[in-house]
Amino acid sequence: MATDTQDEIVNKVKQSDKLVTIDLQQYFDSTTREGLDLKQFLFKGLILKEKEFRKQLDEYDWSRYDDQYVCVYCSTDAILSKWAYMLVGQHLAPHAKEVFKGKPDEIIHELFRRRLDDVDWSRYQDKFVILKGCSDDDRPVPDSVYLYVTQKLIPHVKKIMYGEACSNVPVYRG
Structure with a gap:
């Protein structure tokens, strides 16, 4: 039986302040x-x-x-x-801007690391963190960066996941 006031569907995942998604592409240095x-x-x-x-x-x-x-x-x-x-x-x-020894693709990790070292990882204290998995080819995130960020997050978070909120792979549980 329908009523005039339908029950509203609430996205509890979106409302949770404990679940945080980090898109590592935001730390990509787009300098040529x-x-x-x-x-x-x-x-x-x-x-x-x-x-x-x-x-x-x-x-x-x-x-x-x-x-x-x-x-x-x-x-x-x-x-x-x-x-x-x-x-x-x-x-x-x-x-x-700066000179490196190596090929252009070999320095991507170093450029990410510099930006990631400026992050205050303690802001993720006791959070459930999803490291966003999909990236576009214009701003590639190397596997080594996921490894690096995982090490930075472990002392602070309750859980690390990879992927998206609707489909993720558990990586770490503290």
């Missing part, structure tokens, strides 16, 4: 990451000849890296001295 392969400055892509190396670095257009993260690496099996990276860093310093 560009790779610089040192192979192009080497004789036959393998041999570092100091004089020629220095000349090529002096003539290179470094402005293409303005305000970007630059990831310096060598895609060949060349053995490079530490000073070679230092010379490249000297040229990049006035242009790049």
